[in-house]
Amino acid sequence: MRPARDARYDWAAERTLxxxxxxGLAMxxxxxxxxxxxxxxxxxGGSVPGAAPDAGQSSASMVAGVLMVAFGVAAxxxxxxxxLRNHRALSRGEPVDPSPAGPVALALFAAFLGAVLVLLLGGALLPFGFTGAR
Incomplete structure (x- = not known):
């Protein structure tokens, strides 16, 4: 007879999911x-006198946004x-493989997107004088 499975492991896996x-939804x-x-x-930019609308900024923002949506889907x-892998392992009584590959890859991609946003926002705010450098 197989011993009863501790439901706390299943609940922990579900909370993690x-x-x-x-x-992913937030991203x-x-x-x-x-x-x-x-x-x-x-x-x-069109409402600020002397400021020309920047189409490149708009497309860069679109690309960054689409990448973030893709990041959410990937997450x-x-x-x-x-x-599913952990659930199968728990069902068979096998140890769960805590491989960090997925979370590390997503964290690195999130850091990359954060750097893109810093550059995007830094460039976007400069023409309008929000940095105080004008």
């Missing part, structure tokens, strides 16, 4: 906001893969 899904929502930020800057796909 839900945390990953929340992260998708934030990506949408970033993508629309370029359009906002274009409208703002959700990795979450489901990890959950």
């Amino acid at each position: 839900l945390a990953w899904i929340r992260t 998708m929502g934030f990506g949408f906001v970033v993508a629309r930020f370029g359009a906002f800057l274009r409208v703002l 959700n796909v990795v979450a489901v893969q990890r959950f």
Whole structure:
């Protein structure tokens, strides 16, 4: 007879899955906001006297936003893969493989997107004098 499985491990795996899904959804929502930020800057640039609208800024914002949405999708796909692999291992009574490859890859990609946003926002805010350098 097989010993009863401790449900706490299943619940922990499910909580981890839900945390990953929340992260993915947040990144998708934030990506949408970033993508629309370029359009906002274009409208703002048209309303500031002497400021020319920057189409490059709008397209850069769109690219960064789309990358963030893709990051959110990737986070959700990795979450489901990890959950299913861990669930199968727990069902068989095998040890769970805590491989950090997925989370590390997503963290590095998030850091890259953060750096892109810093450059994007730094360049976007300079023409409008928000940095005090004018």
